[in-house]
Amino acid sequence: MSSDSPEPVNRDVLDRLLQEVSPTNELAEGGSAFEDQTVVFTGKLPELSRSEATEIIEAEGGRVTSSVSGVTDLL
Structure with a gap:
């Protein structure tokens, strides 16, 4: 699987997640x-x-870390 072409089921999950984290959509x-x-x-x-999830978050401008801290936005 190509890192810039997620499987359709994964793309659907990510699209729904993106809608949830954007309050105004x-x-x-x-x-x-x-x-x-x-x-x-x-x-x-x-x-x-x-x-795969890390690659997608980073491609969308986010950072993925391994532990919760005061700068964590999404868990």
């Missing part, structure tokens, strides 16, 4: 729902590997 021109956000994954990800 509208992003600034050129912006991203994960831009400047720090994300920590916990537990099992049912549809993606952690590396």
Whole structure:
């Protein structure tokens, strides 16, 4: 699987997640729902590997860390 072409089921999960993290469902021109956000994954990800999820978050301008801290935006 190509890192810039997620499987359809994974793309659907990510699209729904992007809608949830954008309260207005509208992003600034050129912006991203994960831009400047720090994300920590916990537990099992049912549809993606952690590396796939990390690649997607980073491609959308976010950062993925391994532990929760005061700068964590999404868990």
